[in-house]
Amino acid sequence: MTSHNTFHKVVVLGGGYAGTLAANRLRTRDDVAVTLVNPRPEFVERIRLHQFAARTGDATINYRTLLGKGIELVVDSATRIDANTRTVRLASGRALEYDYVIYAVGSTGEPPASVPGAVEHAVSIAEFESARRLRARLDALPLDAPVTVVGGGLTGIETAAELVERGRAVTLVCGRALAPTFSASGRRYIATWLSRHGVSVLRPAAVSEVRQDAVVLADGGVRPSALTVWTAGFGVPDLAAASGLRTDALGRLLTDETLTSVDDDRIVAAGDAAAPSGQPLRMSGYAAGPLGARAADTVVSRIAGTEPAVIDLAFTGACVSLGRRAGIRQLARKDDTAVNLYIGGRMGAAIKEVTCRFVVAKRIRREADKPGSMSWPKGGPRPAGTVSPAETASSAGEVASP
Incomplete structure (x- = not known):
């Protein structure tokens, strides 16, 4: 048995899909001491937050059912990674020593300060706390009160569909095409479902101001909105930049193709906050x-x-998902470009539900039981070889859902 003094200390920052799986997989070695730092005591299924907000499902899981034996869970937030002393500073004032850090802090989705009134009056659904605020706001609203969902990506579509199926009066504001990463036929299917169920889809349209009881569109139009849900765009925490590490324009940690920081080979990134070669994979539970x-x-x-x-x-x-009884599975090439083939209706809903369960049961929990067991589809295009820090430093990249 390995002596405790020879343990390699690995601190995993972030207990989402990427961080929790990474923590479990590290146990392929018996000489690694793993500490998982997460601001919440429970795992959050982000791909179910629209269900949580609409009261059609739960979105939290007890970490005791997900983490493998020996992993220490620290409920706290990292404020700085000090590479010189190899310590992670926490909001509580505690400091954790490390030999390696896995940077898996995920993404955020707060309303932008650049849109007047958005921060004050709009609600996000990107994180558990904001989804809980949205749920409380919905509970306080009459069923026929107008609700505006801003953003025509997958998060916006799922949110609008979940709410309209619960009897809400929903308007969906799309800046570009609805579900822009889907095929033309897949987009038509989604648009038809939304229209048949009473969602008013505005496209192309943009919100220039959010008021307490209305949204102002870029063309000057004003539409009543008792509640505005902001789903347009994602950001990342600023921990990497605050720690003096190089990032892309959005704030994702710049890494080489092995996911190692271009500044420090003891810091390795995963999930939405990673930018390998400055060309990140799209933000998604699929990639996490x-x-x-x-x-x-x-x-x-x-x-x-x-x-x-x-x-x-x-x-x-x-x-x-399109409510609880329909959904769509869009097929794509290995390079993430959609093909003109999808599965819709009840079968699409069933595939989405199986996918959500698979992420937790067949990926995270299986890694807890059998570290190193996970495999994934390979063959996607990436830059040739491993890039150097100099090659990576000036690049950036772009975003969807599993």
């Missing part, structure tokens, strides 16, 4: 698991003194 697994494998390789493998992930499409 493989990125978490690859980050853990990179740390294990560095401990073993072997060369880490590069990230290799092929996308196969995306799922979106």
Whole structure:
């Protein structure tokens, strides 16, 4: 048995899909002490937050059912990574020593300060706390009160569909095409479903101001809105930049193709906050698991003194729910471009539900029981080879859902 004094201390920052899976997978070695830092005591299924807000499902899971034996959960938030002393500073004032850090802090989706009134009057659904505020606001509203969902991506579509199926009067404001990452036929299917169920879809349209009881559109139009839900665009926490590490324009940690920081080979990124070669994969639960697994494998390789493998992930499409009785599974090529083929209706809803359960049961929990067991589709296009810090420093990239 390995002596405790020879343990390699790995601190995983963020207990979402990528971080939780990475923490479990690190246990392929018995000489690694894993600490998972997360601001909440429960795991949040972000892909179910629209259900939580609409009271059609739950979105939290007890970490005791997800984390493998020996992983320490610290309920706190990281405020700085000090590479010189190899410590992570926490909001509580505590400091954690590390040999390696896995940076899996995820993404955020707060309303933008650039839109007047958005911060004061709009509600996000990107995180558990904001989804809980949205749920409380909905509970306080009459059923026929007008609700505006801003954003025509998958999060906006799922939110609008969930609410209209509950009897809400919903307007969906799309800046560009509805579900822009889907095929033309897939977009038509979604548009038809929304129209038949009473969602008023405005496109192309943009919100220039959010008021307490209305939204102002870029063309000057004013529409009543007792509640405005903001789903347009995602950001990331500023922890990397605050720690003096290089990031892309959005704030994602710049890494090479092994997910290792271009500034420090003891910091490895995973999930939405990673920008390998400055060309990040799209933000999604789909990519989070493989990125978490690859980050853990990179740390294990560095401990073993072997060369880490590069990230290799092929996308196969995306799922979106349309309320509880319909959905759509859009198929895609390995490079994440949609093909003109989808599965809709009840079968689409069933596939989406199986996908949501698969992420937790077959990925995270299986890694807890059998570390190193997860595999994923490979063959997606990435930049050739591993890039250097100089090659990576000036690049940036762009975003959807599993």
